[in-house]
Amino acid sequence: MISTSNYFYAMKKKMNMVIAQSGGPSMVINQSLVGAVLEARKSAKIGKILGARHGILGILGNDYIDLRKPSAKKLEAIAETPSSALGSCRKKPDAADCRAIFEAFRKLNVGYFFYIGGNDSADAARIVAEEAEKEGYPLVVYHIPKTIDNDLRSCDHTPGFGSAARFVASAIRGDDLDNRALGGVKIDVIMGRDAGFLTAASALARIRPDDGPHLIYLPEVPFSEAKFIKDVKAALKKFGRCVCAVSEGIRGKDGIAIGAKLGSGEKDSHGNVQMSGTGALGDALARILKEKAKVKRVRADTFGYLQRSFPGIASKVDQAEGRAAGAAAVKAALKGELSKGTIAIVREVSKKYRVAFAPVPIQNAAKYTRSVPKEYIAKNGHDVTEAFLAYARPIVGDLPPCEIF
Numbered sequence: 001m002i003s004t005s006n007y008f009y010a011m012k013k014k015m016n017m018v019i020a021q022s023g024g025p026s027m028v029i030n031q032s033l034v035g036a037v038l039e040a041r042k043s044a045k046i047g048k049i050l051g052a053r054h055g056i057l058g059i060l061g062n063d064y065i066d067l068r069k070p071s072a073k074k075l076e077a078i079a080e081t082p083s084s085a086l087g088s089c090r091k092k093p094d095a096a097d098c099r100a101i102f103e104a105f106r107k108l109n110v111g112y113f114f115y116i117g118g119n120d121s122a123d124a125a126r127i128v129a130e131e132a133e134k135e136g137y138p139l140v141v142y143h144i145p146k147t148i149d150n151d152l153r154s155c156d157h158t159p160g161f162g163s164a165a166r167f168v169a170s171a172i173r174g175d176d177l178d179n180r181a182l183g184g185v186k187i188d189v190i191m192g193r194d195a196g197f198l199t200a201a202s203a204l205a206r207i208r209p210d211d212g213p214h215l216i217y218l219p220e221v222p223f224s225e226a227k228f229i230k231d232v233k234a235a236l237k238k239f240g241r242c243v244c245a246v247s248e249g250i251r252g253k254d255g256i257a258i259g260a261k262l263g264s265g266e267k268d269s270h271g272n273v274q275m276s277g278t279g280a281l282g283d284a285l286a287r288i289l290k291e292k293a294k295v296k297r298v299r300a301d302t303f304g305y306l307q308r309s310f311p312g313i314a315s316k317v318d319q320a321e322g323r324a325a326g327a328a329a330v331k332a333a334l335k336g337e338l339s340k341g342t343i344a345i346v347r348e349v350s351k352k353y354r355v356a357f358a359p360v361p362i363q364n365a366a367k368y369t370r371s372v373p374k375e376y377i378a379k380n381g382h383d384v385t386e387a388f389l390a391y392a393r394p395i396v397g398d399l400p401p402c403e404i405f
């Protein structure tokens with residue numbers, strides 16, 4: 001293992017930088033990329049700035065973009081564009097991959113590696129960093145937070161969530177108007193494998209007392225078919241119609257996601273079962289209401305991947321924080337306080353919404369996720385509290401206005 005003194009001596013030399021994007025795309029992941037690149041361009045310690053195509057796969061395949069070449073105007077246009085401009089992957093590196101990565105980094109004189117992504121990406125970056133230490137290779141590794149699921153333990157909220165939540169709330173607002181016109185029951189299945197933050201954000205769609213969603217189901221609350229039928233019947237009696245926002249990750253008392261049981265069982269290298277690419281859960285819930293509750297008009301939609309990369313609807317706050325997180329990672333790496341870290345987004349205690357960006361150990365973000373806190377979930381189990389709405393509003397921003405007679 002390289003000594004601390006030799007490590008920081010090595011990092012005083014001018015070295016090159018690699019940055020990559022990993023996991024599911026988002027509407028602001030490119031803001032983080034551009035924030036990091038523009039900050040790196042300011043430093044005399046950083047030579048080449050290389051963008052690896054498709055995450056770790058690009059490093060292993062020596063497939064890079066020279067990110068010193070694009071103009072500032074081009075980078076700003078990239079920043080405003082949703083999805084992952086460098087391409088993405090879900091590969092979990094093994095020991096052989098790490099050895100290949102170090103060899104590639106040695107040849108390219110890379111001393112800084114930035115990986116933008118969620119908890120699985122943080123874990124991948126952690127593995128690379130720890131293997132680099134074992135090999136005695138002087139590498140600063142920083143994870144830059146991103147996930148629409150908002151489930152990183154290291155952050156109050158994550159870049160990507162605010163924009164996806166704004167899409168969800170806007171779509172639900174429009175779907176509620178559709179349901180108001182035609183009646184019946186509408187079921188919308190929303191992303192959220194283990195955490196229900198995105199589905200909870202559907203509550204921001206409400207303006208009037210009878211606005212939907214009338215029922216909200218999160219993975220944090222065990223799902224009961226009998227209770228679901230009872231809840232829908234009560235909503236139909238009260239409002240004459242019903243809009244349901246349902247997380248794709250809802251699970252029964254056995255703790256297994258219902259959608260995972262209905263799907264193909266396909267998994268990525270991190271062990272995550274595919275659920276977003278199928279409408280099986282929505283169809284199953286609609287079938288329950290038609291056959292067992294005898295509801296005549298039931299429709300179901302799965303928002304799926306539309307939530308991640310929809311142009312023109314990104315939250316301004318989310319964009320700014322995504323940019324700041326990327327810049328903060330480069331600043332922290334250059335200071336050398338941590339050889340392997342992540343950027344925590346911390347909400348400050350003040351009357352006006354404010355956040356700080358703090359470097360913390362990469363383990364704080366890696367592998368494990370967080371759930372929606374109990375104080376954000378209504379006691380009835382099918383709604384959220386005012387505390388959640390107060391938490392989410394400043395991140396999401398104002399929604400497009402709608403009016404009725």
